[in-house]
Amino acid sequence: MKFGIFMAPFHRAGENPTLCFERDLELIEWLDRTGYDEVFIGEHHSSGWEIISSPDIFIAAAAGRTRRIMLGSGVVSVPYHNPFNIANRYALLDHLTRGRVMLGCGPGALAADAHMLGIDTTQQRRQMVEGVKAIMRLFTEEGGITIDGSFFRLNDAHLQVKPYQQPHMPIFVANTISPSGMVAAGELGCGVLSVAAFAAGGLEGLPKRWAVAEETAAEHGKTVSRANWRMVMPIHLADSKKEALEDIREGGNSWIQDYFIDTLGAKIQFEEYPGQPREEMTVDRMVGRGGAIVGTPDDAIKRIREVQEASGGFGGLLGLAHEWASREKTLRSYELFARYVMPQFQGTVAEIEYSQRWAAGQRELLFNKSVAGIMTAMNDYKQHREAMGEKPSEIADQPVTRIRP
Numbered sequence: 001m002k003f004g005i006f007m008a009p010f011h012r013a014g015e016n017p018t019l020c021f022e023r024d025l026e027l028i029e030w031l032d033r034t035g036y037d038e039v040f041i042g043e044h045h046s047s048g049w050e051i052i053s054s055p056d057i058f059i060a061a062a063a064g065r066t067r068r069i070m071l072g073s074g075v076v077s078v079p080y081h082n083p084f085n086i087a088n089r090y091a092l093l094d095h096l097t098r099g100r101v102m103l104g105c106g107p108g109a110l111a112a113d114a115h116m117l118g119i120d121t122t123q124q125r126r127q128m129v130e131g132v133k134a135i136m137r138l139f140t141e142e143g144g145i146t147i148d149g150s151f152f153r154l155n156d157a158h159l160q161v162k163p164y165q166q167p168h169m170p171i172f173v174a175n176t177i178s179p180s181g182m183v184a185a186g187e188l189g190c191g192v193l194s195v196a197a198f199a200a201g202g203l204e205g206l207p208k209r210w211a212v213a214e215e216t217a218a219e220h221g222k223t224v225s226r227a228n229w230r231m232v233m234p235i236h237l238a239d240s241k242k243e244a245l246e247d248i249r250e251g252g253n254s255w256i257q258d259y260f261i262d263t264l265g266a267k268i269q270f271e272e273y274p275g276q277p278r279e280e281m282t283v284d285r286m287v288g289r290g291g292a293i294v295g296t297p298d299d300a301i302k303r304i305r306e307v308q309e310a311s312g313g314f315g316g317l318l319g320l321a322h323e324w325a326s327r328e329k330t331l332r333s334y335e336l337f338a339r340y341v342m343p344q345f346q347g348t349v350a351e352i353e354y355s356q357r358w359a360a361g362q363r364e365l366l367f368n369k370s371v372a373g374i375m376t377a378m379n380d381y382k383q384h385r386e387a388m389g390e391k392p393s394e395i396a397d398q399p400v401t402r403i404r405p
Helices: 017-034 055-063 083-096 111-117 124-140 180-188 206-219 241-261 283-288 297-311 327-345 350-361 363-387
Strands: 002-007 038-041 070-073 101-106 145-148 153-157 171-175 191-194 229-233 235-237 293-295 316-320
Touching (some): 002 017, 002 229, 002 327, 017 055, 017 327, 038 316, 055 070, 055 083, 083 101, 083 124, 083 153, 124 171, 124 180, 171 180, 180 191, 180 206, 229 297, 241 327, 293 297, 297 327, 350 363
Parallel strands (some): 002 316, 038 070, 101 171, 171 191, 191 229
């Protein structure tokens, strides 16, 4: 399983943006050092909280500060751009990073962005698929491509430089509440970023959503793989669940209430509490119904296994990057996850744990053999010194009990 983050990012309105960007870059450096596999970076242009406007520029900056982590757009809003420009920029990034780039695509998440650009929100999803098809053709076809699209035109277009990864870098599409993302993934034969798995009913509907992707892929002569399915969930770990919840409560409530409800106007309703007041829309509710992984490393391992079983299997888990806790606690959460959770799903500790259990089961036999070896060495030394006509040092007469732990 792959592990990483989905960096929208979320910063409370009113903070110094320069420092926010620097913290985001430092976080990616930390993830690179601690062994995470990938990070997806968002594109937004309004509403105050999600302030990265160009994933490709941000990826270029992050690439120079990291060594191995994969860097992707999460996601580039395809209807906002001519697909030719997207294809050219990500092909260039792919070369500059020696193949560390991924292309995540979406229709555009914020209605305010579409409004400013004069884009009809009812057409965005169709335009995304249309644009990604053009991008794939530019990546893979030789010669000129001419397309008279609904929101762009290409005349004998071609890329001077194809992607570094062949035939192209991994491509993902975002899936939120509606099935359109899964339909798009099936039609395009690409990966999926399930960015609303934490929403009410998100996890329960995952098997049906994946079935939509498979059915659509079959209709279009494509295939989709669960290995390229990424699940996005908020995550925070600490030494106890109580501590973890206390770490994030204030920041998490602000994220839900100040951003999703007060800024975006989201009508968040939990199924068991329809029409719930704003002040009851809390991070505790979200955690309580399994919409976030908050607790200890053991809690995280248990929950990921539950999501695996509920979904039928997926290829990667992305933590929804947050500043809902202090910086120190946030970085420690990522480290706890890397030290104790990731290895359980990557096959890196099974043999270590087996070896420990094997040694523990043989401890009496192995310890006695160790003692016998030590005693033999001591006797050999004693005999050697006596053969030389010398008195052995005191260590040669040390009783066995003195070398027991």
